[in-house]
Amino acid sequence: MNKNPKIAIIGLGYVGLPLAVAFGKKYPTVGFDIRSQRITQLQQGQDTTLECSSVELAQASQLSFTADLQEIAHCNTYIVTVPTPIDNYRRPDLSPLISASETVGKVLKAGDVVIYESTVYPGATEEVCVPILAKHSGLVFNETFFAGYSPERINPGDKVHRLETITKVTSGSTAEAAQWVDQLYQSIIQAGTHLTSCIRVAEAAKVIENTQRDVNIGLINELALLFNRLEIDTLEVLQAAGTKWNFLPFRPGLVGGHCIGVDPYYLTHKAQEIGYHPDMILAGRRVNDxxxxxxxxxxxxxxxxxxxxxxxxxxxxxxxxxxxxxxxxxxxxxxxxxxxxxxxxxxxxxxxxxxxxxxxxxxxxxxxxxxxxxxxxxxxxxxxxxxxxxxxxxxxxxxxxxxxxxxxxxxxxxxxxxxxxxx
Incomplete structure (x- = not known):
């Protein structure tokens, strides 16, 4: 693993761009995206997601943008931040992750590290992504290339809880790789990092963050359905209950977005794959959907x-x-x-x-x-x-x-x- 990181961020959406800007202030960093229009906008200092201002983009003095694969071939650290949606049958759609892994595999070199930030079920990085990297690069996992996982915690539109101010969970495929990944993120994260024992733990930690919120909102939504039939105002009930110090302040509503309405299906998919039926998680999903x-x-x-x-x-x-x-x-x-x-x-x-x-x-x-x-x-x-x-x-x-x-x-x-x- 190279002591002088040259970083490529794969995917420049709500997660990838703030990460590219943070690393671009400190290390040579290339932001890669297959959308040429997105690259043109960023090169002009415009971010349509509104996560990064033109001033913030300009402050990342070592950051460049490209849609050309060869322009990231010199990098030694690849961080994948592509979406992980669900399909029409609410099953994990790993096609963006698979495609990104194929792309990185084509330029991967001995000693390189690939870090995934996309939300997945426990085991996906090593079971799905790593074999693709090995196949397209011809390298040997944990001998000539290494992997890490550090789940994203970006909250779109939130100008208070930013990348640098949120503790970052980290992990690596070997003890040495884990330390290297952890130190890399420590260099940009003011709030510090939390190093886990393995990639699967970090994957699981991410997917339950939003599953927990989804289940809690599902409960409040079900209560709202009940209170409506009882002709009781839900908000008034929640305000009254909220006077107790440990009552959780969830509110009813629509549950969408890239995380809360999606992540639980990744966990339930893996659960069902190993023969366990997750009753509570799926019940919350049914109510919210x-x-x-x-x-x-x-x-x-x-x-x-x-x-x-x-x-x-x-x-x-x-x-x-x-x-x-x-x-x-x-x-x-x-x-x-x-x-x-x-x-x-x-x-x-x-x-x-x-x-x-x-x-x-x-x-x-x-x-x-x-x-x-x-x-x-x-x-x-x-x-x-x-x-x-x-x-x-x-x-x-x-x-x-x-x-x-x-x-x-x-x-x-x-x-x-x-x-x-x-x-």
Whole structure:
């Protein structure tokens, strides 16, 4: 292993770019991505994910960007940060990880180290990725090349909890490789590192971080379904329970994004592969995956009570991203609401000032509004509490509605008397 790291970051999305910028301030670093348009934007100092400012990009004086494989051939440390999504059957889709491993394998040299940050199930790095690296490089694992795993902990849109201020879990395929990987990350992570005994432990630690959150949110979502039938306000219940010092402050809502709505399926896949059925994890997933359909059904009930015909109605959804104040559309469950309403024949419009309209159309076939007409909608669903909606206030939301209409405040952004219902 080389004592003078020359780093290549494979994949320049929400995870890879902040990592490339951090390493690029200290070491010769090349950011590699197969999307030539992404490379051009970054070379011009523009980050469409909004994770890194033009100033931050400029501060990484040793960082360059490329889509040319040969321009990373001189590197000795390869860090893979590609997505690990699920397919239509909610099974792990490792194709981006496999493709990235094939790419790295073509330029891998004796003494090089490959570190994975993508979320996987325990064992995936050594069972799936390493054999691909060995096949395409002709090298021998743990003799002429080494591996590490350091799970990403990027929280899109979060300007407080940043890469450098979050403790980094590290691991390596040998004791020497583990120490080398740990020291590499220590050089850029202010919060420090946590070195695990093996790669499988680090993989497991990552996948349960979001599985734990998913199960907890699933519980709160189920309670919200119950309290709605009991005609009790869920938020009021949670605020009362929250006066106890150890009550966990989870809130009901849609569970999407690249982590919480995906990672549990990686763990359950591995569990079922070894003959164990994970009841609690899958139960939480079932509840959370059903919430978009539930919201749509509640809006339809409210409209029916007001004698509004759903099939000929115009319904506005405010917000499309998977969380507030970021442009990230990955695995957003707002589309579940839209699709359910469209099946009932409603005309659904979506407004989100954070979203690139072309990306929304490419990913989900949805056309976004650039302006929102007043007094036009039979129902308004506030799905994502972006700061623009908070600043505009309840008066702006109410002005969008027809005289007889429905307002569903999914995230309880406003007082309960200001909406017809909230989750």
């Amino acid at each position: 059903s919430m978009g359909t539930y919201v749509a059904s509640e809006v339809i009930k409210l409209m029916t009570r007001k004698h509004l015909c759903v099939a000929s109605s115009t319904i506005l959804i405010l917000g499309l991203t998977f969380k507030e104040n970021c442009p990230d559309l990955r695995n957003t469950r707002v589309v579940d609401i839209a699709q359910e309403l469209l099946e009932y024949g409603a005309e659904v419009a979506i407004y989100d000032p954070w979203v690139d309209a072309q990306e929304a159309h490419h990913e989900y076939g949805l056309n976004l509004l650039t302006e929102v007409p007043h007094a036009h909608y039979d129902a308004v669903i506030l799905a994502v509490p972006h700061r623009q909606f908070i600043e505009a206030g309840i008066e702006w939301v109410q002005a969008l509605r027809k005289e007889i209409s429905v307002f569903y405040d999914l995230k309880s952004l406003f007082a309960k008397e200001q909406s017809d219902q909230r989750l």
